[in-house]
Amino acid sequence: MSIEIQTRTQSVFDELAARQTWKVRHIVTITLAMAFLVWCADGVNLRPREITRAIPVIADYFARMMPPKWGFVEAIWKPAVETLYVALWGNVLATIVGLPLGLLAAGTVTRSRLLRGGAMGILNVLRSISELIWAILFVAAVGLGPFPGALALGMNYGGILGRLYAEAIENVDKGPIEAMEATGASRMQVILFAIFPQALPQFVTYNLYWFEVGVRSATVLGMVGAGGIGFELITSIRLFEWREVGLILLFILGMVTIIDFASTYIRGRIYRQ
Amino acid sequence: MLIRNPSYTAAAMLSVRGLSKSYDKDIHALRGIDIDVKEGEFLVILGPSGAGKSTLMRCLNRLVEPTEGQIFYNDQEITGRRRNLRALRRQFGMVFQQFNLVKRLSVLTNVLTGRLAYRSTWRSLFYNFSKEDKRIAIECLARVNMDHKAFQRADTLSGGEQQRVAIARALAQQPSIILADEPVASLDPKIARQVLTYLKQVSRELGITVLCNLHQVEYTREFAERIIGMSRGKVVFEGTVAELNDEVLHRIYYRDPDEQDEQNA
Amino acid sequence: MSALTFERAVESALQREAQVRWRRHLKLAACGAIATAALWYSAVQIKLSPAALVGGIPFMWDFITRLFPPDLAYLTLLGGATVETIQIAIWGTLLAIILSIPLSFLGARNTTPHVIVFHLTRLLLNALRAINELVFALIFVSAVGLGPFAGVLAVALHATGMLAKFCAEEIEGIDTGQVEAQMATGASRMQVILFGVVPQIIPQFIGYSIYRLDVSIRSATVLGLVGAGGLGFSLIQTMKLFKYHQTATCILLIFLLVLVSDWICAKLRRKVI
Numbered sequence: 088m089s090i091e092i093q094t095r096t097q098s099v100f101d102e103l104a105a106r107q108t109w110k111v112r113h114i115v116t117i118t119l120a121m122a123f124l125v126w127c128a129d130g131v132n133l134r135p136r137e138i139t140r141a142i143p144v145i146a147d148y149f150a151r152m153m154p155p156k157w158g159f160v161e162a163i164w165k166p167a168v169e170t171l172y173v174a175l176w177g178n179v180l181a182t183i184v185g186l187p188l189g190l191l192a193a194g195t196v197t198r199s200r201l202l203r204g205g206a207m208g209i210l211n212v213l214r215s216i217s218e219l220i221w222a223i224l225f226v227a228a229v230g231l232g233p234f235p236g237a238l239a240l241g242m243n244y245g246g247i248l249g250r251l252y253a254e255a256i257e258n259v260d261k262g263p264i265e266a267m268e269a270t271g272a273s274r275m276q277v278i279l280f281a282i283f284p285q286a287l288p289q290f291v292t293y294n295l296y297w298f299e300v301g302v303r304s305a306t307v308l309g310m311v312g313a314g315g316i317g318f319e320l321i322t323s324i325r326l327f328e329w330r331e332v333g334l335i336l337l338f339i340l341g342m343v344t345i346i347d348f349a350s351t352y353i354r355g356r357i358y359r360q
Numbered sequence: 361m362l363i364r365n366p367s368y369t370a371a372a373m374l375s376v377r378g379l380s381k382s383y384d385k386d387i388h389a390l391r392g393i394d395i396d397v398k399e400g401e402f403l404v405i406l407g408p409s410g411a412g413k414s415t416l417m418r419c420l421n422r423l424v425e426p427t428e429g430q431i432f433y434n435d436q437e438i439t440g441r442r443r444n445l446r447a448l449r450r451q452f453g454m455v456f457q458q459f460n461l462v463k464r465l466s467v468l469t470n471v472l473t474g475r476l477a478y479r480s481t482w483r484s485l486f487y488n489f490s491k492e493d494k495r496i497a498i499e500c501l502a503r504v505n506m507d508h509k510a511f512q513r514a515d516t517l518s519g520g521e522q523q524r525v526a527i528a529r530a531l532a533q534q535p536s537i538i539l540a541d542e543p544v545a546s547l548d549p550k551i552a553r554q555v556l557t558y559l560k561q562v563s564r565e566l567g568i569t570v571l572c573n574l575h576q577v578e579y580t581r582e583f584a585e586r587i588i589g590m591s592r593g594k595v596v597f598e599g600t601v602a603e604l605n606d607e608v609l610h611r612i613y614y615r616d617p618d619e620q621d622e623q624n625a
Numbered sequence: 626m627s628a629l630t631f632e633r634a635v636e637s638a639l640q641r642e643a644q645v646r647w648r649r650h651l652k653l654a655a656c657g658a659i660a661t662a663a664l665w666y667s668a669v670q671i672k673l674s675p676a677a678l679v680g681g682i683p684f685m686w687d688f689i690t691r692l693f694p695p696d697l698a699y700l701t702l703l704g705g706a707t708v709e710t711i712q713i714a715i716w717g718t719l720l721a722i723i724l725s726i727p728l729s730f731l732g733a734r735n736t737t738p739h740v741i742v743f744h745l746t747r748l749l750l751n752a753l754r755a756i757n758e759l760v761f762a763l764i765f766v767s768a769v770g771l772g773p774f775a776g777v778l779a780v781a782l783h784a785t786g787m788l789a790k791f792c793a794e795e796i797e798g799i800d801t802g803q804v805e806a807q808m809a810t811g812a813s814r815m816q817v818i819l820f821g822v823v824p825q826i827i828p829q830f831i832g833y834s835i836y837r838l839d840v841s842i843r844s845a846t847v848l849g850l851v852g853a854g855g856l857g858f859s860l861i862q863t864m865k866l867f868k869y870h871q872t873a874t875c876i877l878l879i880f881l882l883v884l885v886s887d888w889i890c891a892k893l894r895r896k897v898i
Contacts, residue, residue: 095502099510100495103468106511124719127712131773131854141769141778148768172667179664215883217847219759220860220876227688228681233671238678307759310851314671324763332764336756343755421809449811460806464824473820477811484816526806533810 152333159331160338163319167338170315173233173308174301177240178294181301184213184245189252195264196256196278207253213246218304222313233314240301240308248293255289256282291357295350302346306339372396372432373569374420374537379429381415389415391593393429397537402560402570404580406597406604407590408613413573416590417539420571421452450477453530453568455559457542459522463515467506467525470514471497474532493532500528503565504558520551527559531566538563540572544579552576556583577609592616695873703859703878710855710882713773713848714841717780722834724785729792736796736818750793753786758844762853773854780841780848791833795826831897839890846879856882 128134190196191206218239225235259282267281309317316335323331374397381390389412397403405413418424420431422445431439438448453474461470475493476484483490489497501507504524509517514525523543530538540559544552556572560583563570574580580587581601589597589604589612596615597608667673730736732746761779769775799822807821849857856879863871 092499092502095507096495096499099468099498099501099507103494103498103510124715127715130709130712131716131777133716133774133777137769137774141774144768145765145778148764169670172671175664175667176671176673211884212880215880215887216876217843217879219847219850220879223864224685224688225681228685229674229677230681234673234677237671237673303755303757307757310759320760321763324767327767336760339760340752340755344751347751423805423809446811446813449809452809454806454809456802456806458802460802462803462807462820462824464827465820473807473812474810476807476813476816476820479816481813481815484819487819529806529810 148329151329152336154330155334155337156328156330157334159334163316163335163338166309166314166316166319167342169233170305170309170317171302171342173236173240173305173313173315174298176237177244177301177305178298180237180241181244181248181297182294184241185210185247185249185252188245189249189256190278192249192253193256195259195282206249210246210249210253213242214244214250215246216243218243218308219311222308222311226312231312231314236305236308236313236315239313240304244297244301248297251293252286252290255286255293259285288357292354295354299343299346299350302343303339373399373434374571375432376416376420377430377432379416379419379426379431381412381419381424381426381428388593390419390426390429393590393593393595395588395595397569397571398586399536400567400569402563402572402583402585403588404584404586405571405573405588405590406575406577406580406584406612407573408575410592411590411612412593413575413590414541417454417541417571417573420539421449421454446477450533451536453533453535453538455523455526455530455538455540455543457545459519459526461514461522461525461529463513465514466511467514467517468494468497468501468510470525471501471528471532474500474529477533496534497528497532500531501525503531503562504528518551519547520555523547523555524558527555527562531562531568535568537569537571540570542573542575545575552579553582577604580604691869692873692876694870695877696868696870697874699871699874700878703856703874706849706856706859707878707882709773710845710849710857711842713776713780713845713853713855714838714886716777717841717845718784718834718838720777720781721784721788721837724781725789725792728785728789729796730818732789732793733796735799735801736822747790747793750786750790753782754790755786756783758783758848759851762848763851766852771852771854776845776848776853776855779853780844783844784837784841788833788837792826792830795829796822799825828898832894835890835893835897839886842886843883846882 188206188210192203192210194203197203197206221239221242222236225238229235229238263281263285264277267277272280305315305317306320307315307317309315309319310321312318316339320332320335323329323335374395376393376395379390379393380388382388393412393416395416405416407413415424419426422442426439429439430437433448433451461467462473465473469487472489472493475489475497479489479493498507498510501510504527506521506524506528509521514522517525526543527538538559543559544555547555556579559570559572562568572583581604584601586600587597587604588595589608591612596611597604599608728746728750731738731742732750734743737743737746758779761782762775765775765778769778803825804817804821807817812820845855845857847857849855849859850861852858856875860872860875860879863869863875
């Protein structure tokens, strides 16, 4: 081995050693992080002993759900389907709310900073308030039932979708936009023909995804009286009817799985076109 | 029909007899390959794409299992044995056409992965390597003149630089053979020659045998000590650079070796 | 080709194009009809009624006026609950990360030890994803009692499902060349995973974990509705005591908390990816 290679090897080796020593600030950061986590754990009563004691108890509860009470299907299939309707209309309303706001909030569509900021602000308020809280509000307004549930999802997911739509619009390929503007098209025409067609597949993907999430959310809206299977669920739990709970959970799992498959299929078809 | 030079039957470090590989009964990637590799030589396997060069190499280090035939390494048959695969594979250092460096890791860590076969799994759990490993890795980097970039992320390097790091990784295994599978196919000529020069020079210095798959005739002429020509899964030529004439090239690139055999029979 | 045959060729091409177009329009119309029918039917089922909504506005207004103005003095009492919410989210996400590491490898086709293990893991993950945190929280409150501990477990289980499924899909999408190179050096299976697989997915893993933390904070705020600790608990308590001004404070605080956590998480994610 030549001298030159030896010296170069040694110098890199030394540099490596220097890089890998534990610096004081690393140790301090790690210690602080550990201490923080321990403090958090204490705040939520999370102790290893608690967990080890909890696991068999929880396992026991899940065991009590088996076998599911199949006869209960008659009582719950209607609310279960209602959950789907709530999710469906929640999605539609969310699109109705989110689309105009999203367009307004997109930099490439709206020139006015004020309008954009305002639209973004509204979207942020909509999405930061949990759908359950919206549901409570709407139940107070229009009474119990699935309608307030759909409205609640519409509000919350409208905010979420609106933000996503705005992002998608802003991330569209600028090339076709420039081309259209060069032909002398009006602002509205540019939006319709250059921006919209590109952003549309992305919109559909978002809608499909949030529809799925919406179904899962809709399962619990019933707990505050906003329709769907949530009411039966909370009732069965409060009555300690675990086998009924097991059936409901199985139902929910089945619904979500089917929708998962369906949306993957639809997504595949759309992208092929 | 294979033209065999009688002097090459002596002292082969790696031998392959009747090696065949088929996929799904229809696709025959290798059909009865016989090859001897002498210790310390720079052997080029020349042939068009689809000739089976990659498959042959992957059968040697068992990334692919041959369907028939035998492989002898240092006079021991190694076909069929899946035990002690780690010890076997670390004898074969492999260099890929796509470099296959771990993009997010540093150059040095990439070379260190060549030492993994020597370290227990538990030690590696913390991405830890011994001092000796680190020295070996850095030295290999220095030998290909990439030590100045040791701490950079692998994907910040150019193609030629990445392949040199890949060579260093193979060297770090302290192998007896380096298998280079089309190492320069995605590099432009000046860089390609640079990489092949490093490969030949370093293996010369360390006494490592090199088996190199190439489809470019010019590089073969410049770097090979001995050449094996392959076409459609069969060996159609074996000899020196001087013997690589137009007729041989025609046989490798244009003729169907099955027709050949029928004619000669 | 004579002029006549050329004309004929063009004509037949136009005819075919018209047929294809007609078929496409027919398909679109059929989809549209089905979609409209589904929407109409479900609208009826959930008693969707713009009239009811408009009619309910006075009730909503009444409700909202009862909330305003928010009792700002109450903010000082909510410190503990806010901290508890954050702690629930942190440990829920942390437990999810710990559990996801093995589960994502088991749930990826290319790293799972056996096909059966793969399918069982995917089934488990789907179950964890399908069931809302609130439902888990309800069950756990029955099992381990009221308080944030139940909340942590609920958040953890649901987040595990989401995180592990995401990572499993990332693992399935890695560059196999890098893995092959590691195998060729003679590395053991675990070493190949550590050096060939893990470095490829770490940024996405961290990014998605931060996203899950954000979502968990949002969920943790409502877990209190069923007694699992955090701000939601204060919210429901104040509602039961008809102290609506304090309820408004809770809602405001939740809104601010979610906004801040969104902002922080977005910044962190940009640093990672």
